[in-house]
């Protein structure tokens with residue numbers, strides 16, 4: 038590893054009374070930390086270049102005698118692990134909630150020692166989906182055209198109820214047995230890789246579940262933020278960069294608990310900081326990850342987050358991390374990207390943020406009449422603010438996710454609007470993400486509770502009447518939506534300029550928004566038309582781009598014709614034209 042230092046956390050009754058020793062070539066014990074809790078020792082090791090893989094004993098002494106011994110295993114690195122490539126805008130990401138995607142192993146639905154039992158009739162309960170369910174359906178995802186999967190957290194959530202979402206982690210090193218084993222996860226990553234699908238791990242550093250093992254015996258008093266009475270975060274990420282913000286508001290934002298069952302971790306505590314950084318590096322190395330999605334990014338200590346990212350990039354320079362920055366405006370969102378690596382030449386490779394402002398703009402565009410600021414102009418306005426981002430091309434873009442209304446619901450399941458939204462998502466700048474079921478126009482309304490956003494994927498459970506994996510008993514709309522999504526994803530995957538080409542857009546006119554992705558060899562023109570009548574589009578307005586090209590074809594056509602002077606655009610449509 039680039040960093041030769043390793044810190045071990047040892048938890049055992051009265052362990053602090055003992056003194057550890059190690060006799061192993063290439064491994065040096067540098068320092069031992071004791072805290073106010075005698076049940077912990079933290080041991081700093083230096084692993085030298087010449088250290089050989091294998092096991093060695095850590096002997097714990099008292100009064101000149103070994104009282105306890107622990108066999109530690111040092112593993113060989115995977116070849117070229119440091120050259121691991123992250124995800125980028127050549128990818129199409131599929132977000133899925135493992136408990137709700139497919140139940141591949143009914144034998145793990147209930148597991149000894151795990152408090153919550155499966156109950157598919159409870160919308161907020163565990164439904165039994167698991168890693169095998171994902172592994173069994175990688176073919177479906179490959180054929181759909183996605184190249185990366187972000188899976189909601191798979192780590193142990195041993196909570197009494199409402200833990201299916203995975204965000205109340207009770208062991209940072211262990212996959213929840215109701216999803217499978219650590220080895221199952223490693224095997225899933227390898228199987229996905231064989232299909233050129235990357236796996237992005239969802240991590241949570243802001244908080245843990247209140248049933249985390251260390252909550253019963255905290256390593257240090259300041260391991261989690263504690264208050265005289267329960268203090269909830271104000272969820273106002275804006276307070277962090279607001280020049281007029283109250284210091285108390287900022288503190289409550291960062292240090293308040295996300296929920297009563299989610300204690301707020303204090304990343305300023307150096308021993309916890311090392312624990313979390315090493316945990317990420319361990320998962321990347323052990324499982325072979327291609328990316329991390331960091332939950333509730335603004336809520337953690339930002340100095341720590343910068344250090345965390347630097348540490349990961351030192352080990353994996355080509356890696357990528359997307360931070361969930363759920364904020365309403367562009368500058369608030371961009372703050373978390375542009376400050377990640379100020380003036381750093383590597384900044385273009387990281388600092389991927391979730392683009393909520395564009396998500397809201399795209400949803401609103403299809404429901405609001407065009408005006409000076411609303412409708413399609415809202416998309417135009419939002420993208421015109423891209424100058425605030427250090428690299429908007431690496432923004433994660435989406436129409437919906439597991440926390441907000443499903444897109445199909447927002448547009449009242451209107452087929453034309455749905456096609457327009459999907460076409461926009463797959464052709465504008467950024468890294469597109471589809472939320473599972475989005476390809477079937479699955480609906481979900483947050484006002485009915487989060488469970489409505491997270492329905493079981495049809496076909497994931499034995500006995501499901503509809504099986505979308507196999508195309509059995511689907512509604513006409515589901516079938517059409519799936520076919521359209523496949524075609525659109527294939528088109529993006531086959532045409533790299535749609536992924537990385539320059540975005541140039543034109544001020545919306547006549548309820549019509551025209552934008553291009555282009556380089557010197559090819560241009561793609563996207564026309565989103567919300568007019569209720571056909572619109573005649575004069576191409577001379579776009580001559581700054583189109584003068585270099587002589588022929589054109591639409592998305593549906595297979596051969597090029599000579600470039601026309603005008604195009605007749607259908608009402609309520611989004612069309613892609615290719616020029617060469």
Ligand SMILES: [Ca+2]
Pocket residue numbers: 140141142143144145146165166167215
């Ligand atoms: Ca299961």
Ligand SMILES: [Ca+2]
Pocket residue numbers: 243290291292293301302336337338
């Ligand atoms: Ca926090």
